[in-house]
Amino acid sequence: MDKILPLTVSLISIPSTRDNKKALNDVLDLALGEVKEFTIERFEKDGYPSALVYSQKTRPKNFKVILNAHLDVVSGREEQFKPYEKDGKLFGRGAIDMKAAAAVEILVFKEVAKKVSYPLALQLVTDEEIGGFSGTKHQIEKGVRADFVIAGEPTDFGINNKAKGIIWAKIKTEGKSAHGAYPWLGNNALWRAKKILDKIEKEYPLPKKEAWQTTFNLAKIETGNQTFNKVPDEATIFFDIRYIPEEFSGKNFEKGKELLTKKLKKLVGNLEEIEIILFEPPQFTDEKNFYVLKLKEEAKKVLKKNIKTIVKHGGSDIRHFNQVGCQGVTFGPIGGNLHGDNEWVDIKSLEKYFEILLGFLRNLVS
């Protein structure tokens, strides 16, 4: 347990941002140095390295549990990569998102992997902040599966079992050009676009405060028309939609995607053209899932209070597992200012985090 802090400090000291490929390799090598006695399977896609660590000689077909951690961080100022302690907090880029939790996962794995009777893996990736396509998703494509995955993202000890999915869509409206003095001779594509905005505002009003509902961000509208006295004949609306997993009505990703695309088409009117730029799955694991209940139980034991399941508006690598039917949650220690200045993690909470994970993994077999 006394190794948590020094390992965290070493991890934070490496500026492992997306554009620093050398640092991404260095930070992974440093982490893997802790688990040399295990089988290390290395992966790489588009220059992003990742690894899967387990005690068996060859990779089991299906792990019972995977501990997932990402070692990449969002960009920060130079001094943020020089971690320091103050008032029981450790400050530095990635302190809470999520190098401290990664250190705990590594050390917990090291402690129990050879002692548990079921297949357990440690999954270390370096591209979560940019979507996890070359790390977690790539490993899944290579056949890595588990009954349950825990990613140590910051949750302040809440168990995050669902997160919104993302759709980026462009909607094109067409009209008919005419001279600006004779608008009745044309059909203004921007008026048509405006009608879509009104409809969306009516059907999906923006919540004034945080709420678990689907939201539309109207990111941009544009038209090629650059002349005042011309009625524009085309316009494009750019939407970023954050949808709740409930929109899928229990269907899997492929079917849910179809359902939601249809809904969207109906909403904007079938006349207009929709181009889907990005369609990311939501994250969803039932809160009555066996492992979720177990994790709750262990956390309650250690923290001496009831633990809540929580929702997140942004996604994590767990969504990639959900897509292939594997369950998972994000669960991590206490901290703050993620992605901001003065990012920190509560040092005491790291010990608790260690105890919870250790108990959870041990008690799965007893």
Add this chain to the structure above:
Amino acid sequence: MIKKIVDLTQKLVCYKTTSDNYEELNRAINFIKKELDDFLIEEYEKNKIKSLLIYNHKPKNNKKFRIILNGHLDVIPGKSSQYISKIVGDRLYGLGSLDMKGGLSVIVCVFKELAKNLSYPLALQITTDEETGGFFGTKYQIEKGVIADFVITAEPTHLDIVYKAKGIIWLKLNFNGKSFHSAYPWNGKNAIEKANNFINKLLKIIKNPKKNQWKTTVNLANINSNNKAFNKIPDNCELWLDVRFTPEDKKILNKIENLLSNKNDLKILVNEPSFLVKKNNKNILKLKKITKDILGKNPVLRGANGSSDARHYSYINVPAIEFGPKGGGIGSDNEYVEISSLSNFYLIMKKFLLELND
């Protein structure tokens, strides 16, 4: 006389007088000067734009011209083949034949024929920038003191009397919001939605008609934002509006400003006046009567949705109307003017000018 008019129209069509072709505009100006070298000619120039004022005699004691006949030589661009005119039946085809070299030829010919015999001061005002706003032609001459009792600009009106026209306001409106990550919309303020709210209010004071009606209209020409990222709440949004307001709705700009919490959000790029001449103006009544005599029926008095140089005279409260021949295809490959209507226009103008001499 109609032969002379058709001949002059065809000659003028050959000049490729688009607004940026100064050389060709100069050649056309020189051609007109030569045609009318028996008269007094004043040449004006501002920003390389030339215009002419040609008259029989100067108004006494700096008074007004009795009548100004106004026309422009510039045309909107077309294909090069359109600068060769051709006659098919009653139609004279060619770029600018209708807008407005046909009408211009009539007023040049009628001026040349009559001006010397008229006791009152009559002027012919010929410009080269009407299609780009008329600021350095008609408007500039007005600034230099050119003034009249009544002005007729020979724009194509199907021999209707256009006694009013809408004004033009071009606006850019800027809306600001607060940027944030799109997953947390409650922490930001979307500027495009603010702009949309403004549009909703705007559409309550300007109701665009579904067909041609004498009403103020708005064209939403552009919406844009600096934001490039899907996952960011845009903090700025710009709207471009082209408002065409009736002379009866002169306060529209104030009304739009009142919809905004901050007037600095609004930038006026163009603010051109509307115009309205009283229907019982004695010159209009006379023109109406003569037109009825020649055509056998009362002319239509109506408003115009588009603007012309006539509006510049509203700055100095001089009644100015649009009145000219019939044709079609402006802006297309097949612009034409009807020769019979050139003839009627000539007869009406001749009688009108002669009757004023009494």
